[in-house]
Amino acid sequence: xxxxxxxxxxxxxxxxxxxxxxxxxxxxxxxxxxxxxxxxxxxxxxxxxxxxxxxxxxxxxxxxxxxxxxxxxxxxxxxxxxxxxxxxxxxxxxxxxxxxxxxxxxxxxxxxxxxxxxxxxxxxxxxxxxxxxxxxxxxxxxxxxxxxxxxx
Numbered sequence: 796x797x798x799x800x801x802x803x804x805x806x807x808x809x810x811x812x813x814x815x816x817x818x819x820x821x822x823x824x825x826x827x828x829x830x831x832x833x834x835x836x837x838x839x840x841x842x843x844x845x846x847x848x849x850x851x852x853x854x855x856x857x858x859x860x861x862x863x864x865x866x867x868x869x870x871x872x873x874x875x876x877x878x879x880x881x882x883x884x885x886x887x888x889x890x891x892x893x894x895x896x897x898x899x900x901x902x903x904x905x906x907x908x909x910x911x912x913x914x915x916x917x918x919x920x921x922x923x924x925x926x927x928x929x930x931x932x933x934x935x936x937x938x939x940x941x942x943x944x945x946x947x
Contacts, residue, residue, distance in 0.1 A: 797812065797813055797814055797822075797823075798810055798811070798812060798813065798822070798823060798852055798885070799811050799812075799813055800852055800855050801884075803857075806857075806903070807857075808855045809855055809857050809884050809885075809886075810852060810853070810855040810856050810857070810884065810885045811882055811883060811884050811885065812879050812880075812881060812882070812883055812885060813881055813882075814881055815878070815879060815880050815881055816875040816878070816879040817875065817878055817879075818875055818876065818877050818878050819874060819875065820874065820875045821872045821873070821874050822864055822873045822874060822875055822879070822885065823852075823853060823872070823873040824871060824872055824873070825847060825850065825853060825866075825868075825871040825872070825873070826871070827849065827851065828847045828848060828849050828850060828871075829847075829848045829849050830845050830846065830847060830848070831845075831846045831847075831848045832844055832845065832846070833846065833897075834846045834893070834895075834896070834897035835848070835897050836897055836898045837850065837854040838850075838897070839853075839866060839868060839892050839893075840868070840892045840893050840894060840930075840932070841868040841869075841892070841930075841932070842868075842932045843894070843932055843935075843936060847868065853866075853873065856873070856885055856886065856887055857884065857885075857886050858886060858887065858888065858889040858900075858902060858904065858913055859886035859887070859888065859902075859904040859906060860888065860902060860904050860906040860908060860909045860910050861886075861904060861906030861907065861908075862876060862886050862887045862888045862891075862927070863875065863876060863877060863879055863883060863884065863885055863886050863887075864876060864879075864885050864886065864887050865887060865888075865891065865928040866887050866891065866892055866930075867928075867930065868892055868930050868932075869930065869931065873885070873887075876928065886904075888927045888928075889913055889915070890910075890913070890915055890916035890919050890924065890927070890933065891916075891927050891928060891929050891930060891933060892930050892933065893915045893916065893933075894915050894916050894917050894932070894933060894936050895914065895915040895917050896913060896914045896915045899912065899913060899914035899915070900912075900913055901913075908923075908926075910923070916929075916933050916936065916937060917936070917940065921937055921941055924937055
């Protein structure tokens with residue numbers, strides 16, 4: 796087994812790797828999933844109107860403002876964004892896939908530059924989003940948002 800679900804006292808479950816991975820390595824592939832038109836607490840947004848459901852263990856991927864992996868909803872892969880040691884928790888930046896969260900929450904990652912409230916990419920400034928690996932639908936929605944706002 797390469798990935799293991801763990802209990803995180805006070806915060807629920809998480810997903811850790813049992814083996815090391817190098818930056819850029821594919822840690823997992825998304826398969827056996829279904830698509831939905833509405834988001835839920837455990838879906839991952841794949842397009843403006845499409846959400847991946849039935850993610851199995853990958854539904855335990857938690858958010859971090861300093862993520863260890865990137866979820867690519869086109870390639871259906873989870874890729875290490877830095878070197879990972881056995882036992883490291885797999886986390887991703889939820890606004891990299893989510894425009895508006897079904898269940899917003901206060902982030903407790905404690906990372907430098909933590910966003911605090913996580914409710915999707917719709918309210919995250921473009922300059923902040925630029926620090927992360929983003930999926931195409933988030934880049935497109937952010938560009939449309941910025942164009943609609945017009946010049947300052």
